[in-house]
Amino acid sequence: MKHSRHRLAPARPILLLFLLVAASGAAAQDWTQWRGANRDGVVRDFKAPAVWPKELKREWKITVGGGYSSPIVSGASVFLHAREGEQEVVSAFDLKTGRTLWTKSYPAPFNKNQYAVQIGKGPHSTPVVHGGRLYTLGVTAVLSAFDARTGELAWRKDFSQGLDTSKMFCGTSMSPVVERGALVVHVGDDRGGSVIAFDVATGAEKWKWQGDGPGYSSPVVVELAGARQIVTLTDKSVVGLAAESGKLLWRMPFPDEWNENIVTPVLYGKTLIISGVRKGTSAIEVVKGAGGYEAKQVWANSKVAMYMSSPVLAGEHLYGMSSTRKGQYFCLNAKTGELVWATEGREGNQAAVLSAGGVLMFLTADGDLVVAGKSLKGFEPLARYKVADSATMTHPAVVGRQILVKDEKSLSLLSIE
Numbered sequence: 146m147k148h149s150r151h152r153l154a155p156a157r158p159i160l161l162l163f164l165l166v167a168a169s170g171a172a173a174q175d176w177t178q179w180r181g182a183n184r185d186g187v188v189r190d191f192k193a194p195a196v197w198p199k200e201l202k203r204e205w206k207i208t209v210g211g212g213y214s215s216p217i218v219s220g221a222s223v224f225l226h227a228r229e230g231e232q233e234v235v236s237a238f239d240l241k242t243g244r245t246l247w248t249k250s251y252p253a254p255f256n257k258n259q260y261a262v263q264i265g266k267g268p269h270s271t272p273v274v275h276g277g278r279l280y281t282l283g284v285t286a287v288l289s290a291f292d293a294r295t296g297e298l299a300w301r302k303d304f305s306q307g308l309d310t311s312k313m314f315c316g317t318s319m320s321p322v323v324e325r326g327a328l329v330v331h332v333g334d335d336r337g338g339s340v341i342a343f344d345v346a347t348g349a350e351k352w353k354w355q356g357d358g359p360g361y362s363s364p365v366v367v368e369l370a371g372a373r374q375i376v377t378l379t380d381k382s383v384v385g386l387a388a389e390s391g392k393l394l395w396r397m398p399f400p401d402e403w404n405e406n407i408v409t410p411v412l413y414g415k416t417l418i419i420s421g422v423r424k425g426t427s428a429i430e431v432v433k434g435a436g437g438y439e440a441k442q443v444w445a446n447s448k449v450a451m452y453m454s455s456p457v458l459a460g461e462h463l464y465g466m467s468s469t470r471k472g473q474y475f476c477l478n479a480k481t482g483e484l485v486w487a488t489e490g491r492e493g494n495q496a497a498v499l500s501a502g503g504v505l506m507f508l509t510a511d512g513d514l515v516v517a518g519k520s521l522k523g524f525e526p527l528a529r530y531k532v533a534d535s536a537t538m539t540h541p542a543v544v545g546r547q548i549l550v551k552d553e554k555s556l557s558l559l560s561i562e
Contacts (some may be wrong), residue, residue: 175218175219175220175544176216176217176218176542176543176544176549177217177218177219177273177274177275178217178271178272178273178274178320178322178323179215179271179273179320179322179363179409179540180363180409180455180540181542181543184322184363184365184366184409185365185411185412185457185458186455186456186457186497186498186499186500186540187457187458187459187499187500187501188499188500188501188502188506188543190502191501191502191543191546192502192546193501193502193503193504194546194561194562197516197527197528197561198528198561198562200530201514201530201532201548201559201560201561201562202559202560202561202562203557203558203559203560204241204243204547204557204558204559204560205242205243205557205558206243206555206556206557206558207238207243207245207555207556207557208554208555209225209227209236209551209554209555209556210227210228210229210234211227211228211229211266211553211554212226212227212228212233212266212267212268212269212284213267213268213269213318213538213539214226214227214267214268214269214270214271214272214281214539215271215497215539215540215541215542215551216539216541216542216549216551216556217271217272217273217274217542218240218542218544218549219274219293220240221239221240221241222237222238222239222240222246222293223237223238223239223240223243223542223549223556223558224236224237224238224272224274224279224293225238225551225556226268226270226271226272226281226283227268228253228266228267228268228284229250231252231253231254232250232251232252232253233250233251233253233267233268233281233283233284233287234248234249234250235248235249235250235272235279235281235289235291235296236248236249237279237293237296238556240544240558243556243558246296247295247296248296249291249296249298251283251287251289253267253268253283253284253285253287253305254285255267255284255285255316266284266316267283267284267285267316267317267318268281268282268283268284268317269284269316269317269318269361270282270283270284270317270318270319270320270321270363271320271363271539271540272320272321273320273321273322273323273328274293275323275328275345276345277292277293277294278290278291278292278293278299278345279291279292279293280321280323280328280345282317282319282320282321282330283305283317284316284317284318285304285305285308285316285317286303286304286305286308286316286317286332287301287302287303287304287305288301288302288303288304288321288328288330288332288343289301290328290345290348299346299348300347300348301348302343302348304332308332308333308334309334309335309336317332317359318359318361318407319331319359319360319361319362319363319364319377320363322363322364322365322366322375323345324342324366324375324388325388325389326344326345326346327342327343327344327345327351327352328342328343328344328345329341329342329343329364329375330343331359331364331377331379332359333357333358333359334358335358335380335404336358337355337356337357337358338355338356338357338358338359338379338380339353339354339355339356340353340354340356340364340375340377340386340391341353341354341391342391352390352391353391354386354391354392354393356379356384356393356396357379357380357381357382357384358379358380358381358404359377359379359380360377360378360379360380360404360405360406360407361405361406361407362377362378362406362407362408362409362410363377363409364376364377365377365409365410365411365412366388367412367417369385369415369417369431370415370431370432370433370438371433372385372387372388372394372433372438373387373388373389374386374387374388374394374431375387375388375391376410376417377410378399378406378407378408378410378419379399379406380401380404380406381398381399381400381401381404381406382396382397382398382399382400383396383397383399383410383417383419383429383440384396384397385431385438385440394431394437394438395431395437395438395439395440396440397429397440399419399421399424401421401422401423401424402423405421405422405423405452406421407421407422407451407452407453408420408421408451408452408453408454408455408456409455411455411456411457411458411463412458413428413458413463413479413480414480415430415431416428416429416430416443417429417430417431418456418458418463418479420449420450420451420456421450421451422450422451422452422468423450424450425445425446425447425448425449425450426445426446426449426450426451426467426477426482427442427443427444427445427446427482428442428443428444428445428479428482429441429442429443430443443482444481444482445482446477446482446483446484448467448469448484449467449469449473449475449477449484449487450467450468450469451465451466451467451468452468452494452495453494453495453538454466454468454495454496454497454498455498456477456498457498457499457500457505458479458500459500459505459519461478461479461480462476462477462478462479462485462519462521463476463477463478463479464476464477464498464500464505464519465498466492466493466495466496466498466507467487468494469487469490470489470490470491471490471491471492471493471494472490472491472492472493472494472495472496473487473488473489473490473492474487474488474492474496474507474517474524475487475488476521485521486521486522486523486524488524492509493509493510493511494510495509495510495538496508496509496510496515497537497539497540497541499541499543500519501543503518503519504516504517504518504519504527505517505518505519506541506543508532508537508540508541508550509537510536510537510538511536511537512531512532512533512534512535512536512537512552513529513530513531513532514529514530514532514541514548514550515528515529516528516529516530530559532548532550532557532559533550533552533555533557534552534554534555535552535553535554535555536552536553537550537551537552539551539552546560546561546562547559547560547561548560548561
C-alpha cells in the first residue's frame with residue numbers, strides 16, 4: 146500500500162498541469178465578438194514564432210456569402226453572418242474542418258444610399274456569442290438570438306420597418322455587446338435613435354435611451370469616474386450611458402459632415418481615445434463634479450485621422466492605420482498624443498489592426514496580412530502574406546496560431562507554422 150500511494154502522488158500535479166494547459170488552450174479558442182474577447186483587438190497569450198515562415202498553411206477554405214461582418218469563434222465552432230441575394234444567412238462551421246454545422250436565413254432586402262456605390266449591402270455588424278446563444282444584428286436592424294449549438298431561433302426584434310437606413314451609407318453597422326445579462330444595441334437613422342438593452346435570455350427590454358442615431362462605431366463597456374458605462378460614438382457625438390440603467394451620464398459633440406463616426410473607442414487609463422476621418426485623434430477624460438459627469442479633452446492630434454480602422458493599445462503606445470496620405474501605419478504616445486512615428490503613406494485605405502504578443506498584425510483591404518514589430522523607432526515589418534483573393538474588409542479572428550480570414554466570397558483558416 147505504501148508503494149501504491151507513493152506511485153499515485155505525482156499524478157496529482159501532472160493532472161493539475163494537464164487541466165491548466167487544457168484550460169489555457171480552450172481560452173485561446175475564444176474570439177467571441179467584435180475585435181476579440183475584450184473588444185480591443187488584443188490577442189492574449191499569442192506566442193510569435195522565432196522566425197516567421199515564408200508562407201502560411203491553409204487548413205481549409207469554404208465559399209460563403211458577402212458582407213463585412215467578421216467571423217467569431219467559441220470553442221470548436223466558427224460563426225458567420227453573411228448575405229446571399231436578398232437573404233441574410235447565419236451559419237456555424239467546425240473550426241477544425243470548415244464543415245457546416247448549421248445554417249439559418251431570413252429575408253433582408255436593403256436599398257443602399259445612392260452614393261454608396263462601392264459599398265456592399267451588408268451585413269456589417271459582427272455577432273456576439275455568450276452563454277450558449279449567438280446574437281446577430283442585420284443591416285436593416287433585425288436583431289436575432291440563436292441557440293449556438295443548433296441554430297434554433299430563441300427570439301427576434303425587427304426594427305426594419307421604423308427606420309430609413311438608406312440614408313446611412315452602410316445601414317446598421319454597430320456590433321452588439323453583452324453586459325451583465327443584457328444585450329446592448331444601437332438602432333435608428335439620421336433622424337434619431339435608441340440604445341436599448343435586452344434580457345439575453347428572453348429578449349425583454351431592460352432599458353432604453355433615446356437620443357442620437359447610431360454611427361458606424363461599436364460600443365465598449367468601461368469603468369470611468371467611478372461608474373460602469375456603455376460608451377459609443379453616435380452619428381453626432383460621443384456618449385456615456387450608465388450600464389445598469391441606460392441613463393445618459395455625459396455627451397460630447399463629435400460631428401462629421403457625412404456622419405462617418407466609425408472608429409471604436411479605446412480605453413487608456415482614465416482616458417478614452419477617439420478618432421474620426423475629418424476630426425483627427427483625441428483623448429478625453431470623464432470627471433464627476435457637483436453638476437454630474439463631464440467629458441474634457443486631454444489632447445488632440447490632427448495629423449492622425451482614422452477612418453474605418455480602429456487602433457490597438459500596447460502599453461503606453463497606440464498603433465494603427467491613419468487615413469492621412471492615403472494610409473499610414475503609425476505609433477502615438479497614448480498619454481500625450483505625440484506622434485512617435487508614421488510611415489510615408491500609400492499603405493492602403495483600410496486595415497484591421499491586432500496586437501498579438503510582441504507583434505502587430507495588419508489585415509489590409511487588399512488581402513495582405515502584414516506582421517510588424519512594436520518598435521518605437523519606426524515601422525518594423527517582419528513578414529507579409531497574401532491571405533485572400535478578393536477584398537478583406539472584415540476583422541480577422543485569431544485562435545492560438547491560427548487566423549480566420551473572410552474576403553468577399555470565402556472564409557479561410559490559416560496556420561502559422
